[in-house]
Amino acid sequence: MSDSLPTASAEELRHRGWITLSVMLGSVMQSLDTTIANVALPRIQGTLSATQEQMGWVLTSYIVGVAIMTPLSGWLTGPVGRKKVFVSSVALFTIASAMCGLAHSLTELVIYRAIQGVAGAGLVPLSLAILLDLYPRDQHGKATAMWAMGVTLGPILGPALGGWLTETHSWRWVFLINIPFGVLAFLIASRFLHETPLRRTPFDFFGFAMLSVAIGSLQLMLDRGQLLDWFSSTEIVIEGAIALVAFYLFIVHILTAREPFMSPGLFKDRNFALGSIFIFLIGIVLLATLALLPPLLEGLFDYPVVTIGLVTAPRGLGTFAAMFIVGRVINKIDARVLVTFGLLTTSLSLWLMTGFSPQMDDSLVIWSGVIQGFGLGFTWVPLTTIAFGTLLPSQRNEATAIFNLLRNIGSSIGVAMVTALLTRNVQFMHARLVEHVTPYDLATRTHPVFDASTLYGLQAIDGVVTHQATLIAYINDFKLLLIMTLAVTPLVLLLRKAQSSGPVAVHAD
Structure with missing residues (x-):
């Protein structure tokens, strides 16, 4: 069988649009739930009478469930079958979402969120494997663009959608909104998706x-x-x-x-190994930036929650535009050139973010987000195409699971890293700035508000210093992400050019 041909059945190819819609809905649901609940946590905390530490488990249980089950999803497709795994995951994810929305205690919510994570772990990697089988090699760029659009738009639109649902309806709708999409994805996949051949492989329990x-x-x-x-x-x-x-x-x-x-032989493929490094970095930059912006805009610049969603949502427009373009030019331009352009564009956006200040207007926040979304779109699609372009179709289920596992781990490490550095840099910069504030400064001697001889004046001075220290700490985080992105860009030179495609053809298995 020519590798340029799709490996799906003739009936699946006739209903390719419906199957694509189904797997896209599954990807969007799973990726959306990584961030949509974040803005609703204060409301959930009040309703369920929980402490801040206890509320952390609402997010942690979901993330841990996804991380543990992601690599298993690739193995399960062998003895169980990819259709059964995907359809069962959609069904269980939808049911768990409904139970989260109906939860009456924190314990119930944490348990149902963990089930959500376990069920959703296979949705993103299996959706990519299904799309790569549905489309011939010369259309893998188009297929990857559609998949990446769902995976990236979820975390980007999550805070805005979650904030709107929480403000206008209830925090419960943050979870209940998954039900109609989950039901639709389940019905379509059950009807049109065919089962893959079973492979009876022993389960490596210790591994x-x-x-x-x-x-x-x-x-x-x-x-x-x-x-x-x-x-x-x-x-x-x-x-x-x-x-x-x-x-x-x-x-x-x-x-x-x-x-x-997990087969270590996958990493003998240079493109897949380097692609895994890049996707790890993308995970860091994508979610780390999204984790920094809302508290920065709300805490320092006094943006309302709804406004934060409105000024960060256009990032998705940049991603959408990039993937629309990449899907059409990836067969005409070397994918390595597109990856380089995407990384440099992402670096430009991070450089713009280092210029954030209280005097800026909304336009800098919006345009830096649009540019970053555009850069990530130009990076993600050709990178995924290159990473899987030299692998055999039989390796896709396991490879997509590993690929997404590394992205998730990168996201977790990125968020933890920038949050920890932010806290420590605020303390460090506060101490450095205070060194330059003395009772003998002109401002502290003559300004009626910053009079260092009064308690009110000292509090006002401390407030200004803390504000400035916090802003500098945020900017330092953006600088770190900028340096990391620029540092990894030369690795593109080590990637091999993607294999050229044969003619498009449709065949029956």
């Missing part, structure tokens, strides 16, 4: 257990580290040690086992 323990411990450490002051907490030290030991055992096991849970 899966070690990887699950490593990922679960790492996610717990990253999500709770900032709350518990990182390695000054015994819990964080224990979680970090468990993650390190489990990951070491997992690496040793997959390199020595006869049939390991």
